[in-house]
Amino acid sequence: MTMNERKTIDLEQGWEFMQKGITKLKNILEGLPEPQFSSEDYMMLYTTIYNMYTQKPPHDYSQQLYDKYRESFEEYITSSVLPSLREKHDEFMLRELVKRWTNHKVMVRWLSRFFHYLNRYFIARRSLPPLNEVGLTCFRELVYQEVNAKVRDAVISLIDQEREAAYYSRKAANWIVDDSCPDYMLKAEECLKREKDRVSNYLHSSSEPKLLEKVQHELLSVWANRLLDKEHSGCHALLRDDKVEDLSRMFRLFSKIPRGLDPVSSTFKQHVTAEGTALVKLAEDAASTKKAEKRDVVGLQEQVFVRKVIELHDKYLAYMNDCFQNHTLFHKVLKEAFEAFCNKGVAGSSSAELLATFCDNILKKGGSEKLSDEAIEETLEKVVKLLAYISDKDLFAEFYRKKLARRLLFDKSANDDHERSILTKLKQQCGGQFTSKMEGMVTDLTLARENQTNFEEYLSNNRNANPGIDLTVTVLTTGFWPSYKSFDLNLPAEMIKCVEVFRDFYQTKTKHRKLTWMYSLGTCNLIGKFEPKTMELIVTTYQASALLLFNSSDRLSYSEIMIQLNLTDDDVVRLLHSLSCAKYKILNKEPNTKTISSTDQFEFNSKFTDKMRRIKIPLPPVDEKKKVIEDVDKDRRYAIDASIVRIMKSRKVLGHQQLVMECVEQLGRMFKPDFKVIKKRIEDLITRDYLERDKDNPNMFRYLA
Amino acid sequence: MLAGYSTVSSKAKIKGLEKIDRLFNTYANSSLGMIDPEGIEALCSDLGVDYTDVRILMLAWKLKAEKQGYFTQDEWQTGLKALGVDSLSKLKKALSDLEKEVEKPSNYEDFYTYAFRYCLTEEKQKSVDIESICELLNLVLGVQFRPQIDSLIEYLKVQNDYKVINSDQWINFLRFCKEISFPDLENYDATQAWPLILDNYVEWMREKHS
Numbered sequence A: 001m002t003m004n005e006r007k008t009i010d011l012e013q014g015w016e017f018m019q020k021g022i023t024k025l026k027n028i029l030e031g032l033p034e035p036q037f038s039s040e041d042y043m044m045l046y047t048t049i050y051n052m053y054t055q056k057p058p059h060d061y062s063q064q065l066y067d068k069y070r071e072s073f074e075e076y077i078t079s080s081v082l083p084s085l086r087e088k089h090d091e092f093m094l095r096e097l098v099k100r101w102t103n104h105k106v107m108v109r110w111l112s113r114f115f116h117y118l119n120r121y122f123i124a125r126r127s128l129p130p131l132n133e134v135g136l137t138c139f140r141e142l143v144y145q146e147v148n149a150k151v152r153d154a155v156i157s158l159i160d161q162e163r164e165a166a167y168y169s170r171k172a173a174n175w176i177v178d179d180s181c182p183d184y185m186l187k188a189e190e191c192l193k194r195e196k197d198r199v200s201n202y203l204h205s206s207s208e209p210k211l212l213e214k215v216q217h218e219l220l221s222v223w224a225n226r227l228l229d230k231e232h233s234g235c236h237a238l239l240r241d242d243k244v245e246d247l248s249r250m251f252r253l254f255s256k257i258p259r260g261l262d263p264v265s266s267t268f269k270q271h272v273t274a275e276g277t278a279l280v281k282l283a284e285d286a287a288s289t290k291k292a293e294k295r296d297v298v299g300l301q302e303q304v305f306v307r308k309v310i311e312l313h314d315k316y317l318a319y320m321n322d323c324f325q326n327h328t329l330f331h332k333v334l335k336e337a338f339e340a341f342c343n344k345g346v347a348g349s350s351s352a353e354l355l356a357t358f359c360d361n362i363l364k365k366g367g368s369e370k371l372s373d374e375a376i377e378e379t380l381e382k383v384v385k386l387l388a389y390i391s392d393k394d395l396f397a398e399f400y401r402k403k404l405a406r407r408l409l410f411d412k413s414a415n416d417d418h419e420r421s422i423l424t425k426l427k428q429q430c431g432g433q434f435t436s437k438m439e440g441m442v443t444d445l446t447l448a449r450e451n452q453t454n455f456e457e458y459l460s461n462n463r464n465a466n467p468g469i470d471l472t473v474t475v476l477t478t479g480f481w482p483s484y485k486s487f488d489l490n491l492p493a494e495m496i497k498c499v500e501v502f503r504d505f506y507q508t509k510t511k512h513r514k515l516t517w518m519y520s521l522g523t524c525n526l527i528g529k530f531e532p533k534t535m536e537l538i539v540t541t542y543q544a545s546a547l548l549l550f551n552s553s554d555r556l557s558y559s560e561i562m563i564q565l566n567l568t569d570d571d572v573v574r575l576l577h578s579l580s581c582a583k584y585k586i587l588n589k590e591p592n593t594k595t596i597s598s599t600d601q602f603e604f605n606s607k608f609t610d611k612m613r614r615i616k617i618p619l620p621p622v623d624e625k626k627k628v629i630e631d632v633d634k635d636r637r638y639a640i641d642a643s644i645v646r647i648m649k650s651r652k653v654l655g656h657q658q659l660v661m662e663c664v665e666q667l668g669r670m671f672k673p674d675f676k677v678i679k680k681r682i683e684d685l686i687t688r689d690y691l692e693r694d695k696d697n698p699n700m701f702r703y704l705a
Numbered sequence B: 001m002l003a004g005y006s007t008v009s010s011k012a013k014i015k016g017l018e019k020i021d022r023l024f025n026t027y028a029n030s031s032l033g034m035i036d037p038e039g040i041e042a043l044c045s046d047l048g049v050d051y052t053d054v055r056i057l058m059l060a061w062k063l064k065a066e067k068q069g070y071f072t073q074d075e076w077q078t079g080l081k082a083l084g085v086d087s088l089s090k091l092k093k094a095l096s097d098l099e100k101e102v103e104k105p106s107n108y109e110d111f112y113t114y115a116f117r118y119c120l121t122e123e124k125q126k127s128v129d130i131e132s133i134c135e136l137l138n139l140v141l142g143v144q145f146r147p148q149i150d151s152l153i154e155y156l157k158v159q160n161d162y163k164v165i166n167s168d169q170w171i172n173f174l175r176f177c178k179e180i181s182f183p184d185l186e187n188y189d190a191t192q193a194w195p196l197i198l199d200n201y202v203e204w205m206r207e208k209h210s
Helices: A011-030 A039-054 A062-086 A090-114 A116-120 A122-126 A131-178 A181-202 A207-221 A224-228 A235-240 A244-254 A261-288 A300-322 A328-342 A351-363 A373-387 A393-409 A416-430 A432-461 A493-509 A541-551 A558-565 A569-580 A625-651 A656-667 A675-687 B002-027 B037-047 B054-063 B073-083 B088-103 B105-118 B130-141 B146-158 B167-179 B196-208
Strands: A523-529 A534-540 A555-557 A587-590 A601-604 A614-616 A653-655 A691-693 A700-703 B127-129 B164-166
Touching (some): A039 A090, A090 A131, A181 A207, A235 A244, A244 A261, A244 A300, A261 A300, A300 A373, A351 A393, A373 A416, A393 A432, A393 A625, A416 A432, A493 A541, A534 A541, A541 A569, A555 A558, A558 A601, A625 A653, A625 A675, A625 A700, A656 A675, A675 A691, B002 B037, B054 B088, B088 B105, B105 B130, B130 B146, B130 B164, B146 B196, B164 B167
Antiparallel strands (some): A691 A700
């Protein structure tokens, strides 16, 4: 081929070549990694057009080239530009539009350069729009037509947002200084409502959330802290003054801004904790004026304290509903607040004991709480709810069990249905294991009644077995009932026969069980032949045994009584006190002091009388507190041991912190184990060869099978 | 030839053993067949060391003596052979070398653990009373960790949570001296698996110095 001879470029061929250049341009515009056009590239593209234009017919492709120029834009706009605009909205759409328009102008510039030769001759001859105009017209017809309405809306809403933001920013700055928190909030709520209405009327609905967000930001987020902390009208003050409506408004407003509820819930938590702690202090102060000997006994003030805590709980539960729309964050902080102060004891009594005593008072006959059936049910329900906040649930269970035992055995339970009802509630809250023993106790009593019927039948069938005294025996299943120290009381002769008779009867029923007699829990009805009149005395078995001694002796010393009864000093002092120094003086004591001493002498008081024919002489129970705590501590040690062994058995090797953590978690339902106690148990288990310390890592333990 | 050779060496062996055995018999209680506490006291006096000296404990360790206050013939033979001594004067010299040997990190923990076990005189005994532990601590660690040991001993004597110390607590005393900075106790972390007695000790120390 000579220099002057040109090979004819077929349209298809030539366009294929041009297409490559256009694709390269598109890639550059789309931001793909594409090297810029070199001078050679440009020259080749320009020359290709020139050649195709200046070829002799039928290979002069001027019209086709002109059309293809326009089509290039159309194709690109349709396939890339429009789709990308359609998927965006508002501000994002505007940004995209600006980008695409800028790209388009670049595209027009470059393609015009390639196709420049057309511009020079073809267009002028045919009076066609120049290349520039063609390119721009494509954009107008394809893009602008489609998006211009959307664009207008987006622009207006942007302007509006900026305007509103500025407006509210100014207003808020004034209000925050002049207005109280409730007033400010009212205004804020009004503004938001107004804006909402305005927007829905004439702006595109997609603008609404953005606009409201801006207004919320200016009115609330910017001033949140200052607003909430306002001394006389802020969050703290509203809580203090029980302004339920204002608090609801506060919740509504602040729930809309990001993290808006955090300061509110935190102030709420502080407030509740402070109120609860104040109640504790109140009770403590009242208790400190108590007389010394009553210090360890749960008294009226402590009862009042529990009542007040229940009331506090009710109040803030209502808040959950009325103000805070049952939001989980507020439930969480309420729980934390109650846990914080509910675990503080009052005057030496743990909260577990206080709750148990409170229940006892409701459930026992003649308790200090005189309530209707419904009120009782409600109160029990609330007490059980409070139990969720107590970490020493096992301690509560033990105190409850002890008191339940007293109610059941001394016939002090006011209402069987209530007893069962609270057990059901406790079961629901704490699980079956919590209440299984208590339920067993209640069942035992029912069985005991049946058993008694059988016993009476037995007696009527065996005349000579009759002990001559009416005897009622309650057989208790050992595992269910609290442990009682059983002392070998020397029974009066009359009662010895009773025990033997019942034993014989019981043998006929089962041969595999052993009976252990708990005389400390028995009651006895005595007939006292006093000079003024004969009276019936209802006493405990211990008291009866002491009194019956005076049937054979006129005068007995303390030590004589103690030896004959075979009881401890503690018991003897208690029972003699109840018979000679309390309300009813069945015995005369010499010297006639108010307390029992080991040198005292006693005589039957034949002159005793009372306006009633029948009296009950109470024997105050031994304070169980120390024993309960001891028993619970012991059970905890076993529980921790078992938990550690269980964990180590399954993990085989475990680090100390991990072990402690899992142990705490496993036992958390019933109590919070002390770290030191856990450590001690681990040490004990090491000594007993259940575990060993790892040789290389002293912080790890290994299970020894 | 071979027979002759072995005869010579076994003769030498017998000779060596003979001297060791003769030394043994000097101190052994003939009816018991082993060296008893009296014998050890005599040995100590001949060696010129107090019988409460830590070097005697080290000797017991080297001999792998099982029972406190007694050396069996086996233990004596094995031990003295290991020391490479067969006379009193050589034994005396070997004692100071023994100290260095014990102090080697690879041996020290073994010696330390041995010291505790050596105090378990009754069958099935697993712990040692506080008084003895204090003495033992002083003997075994006193030189190297004087301030810690003095302070720890003071605490052990005044506390009443523990009346005896078990082997786990014992081994951790050494770890405590080695790892914890003293007297600030800065790097002590009670949430780790340190025995409770040491947690209590640290608390006591911190209270004292606050």
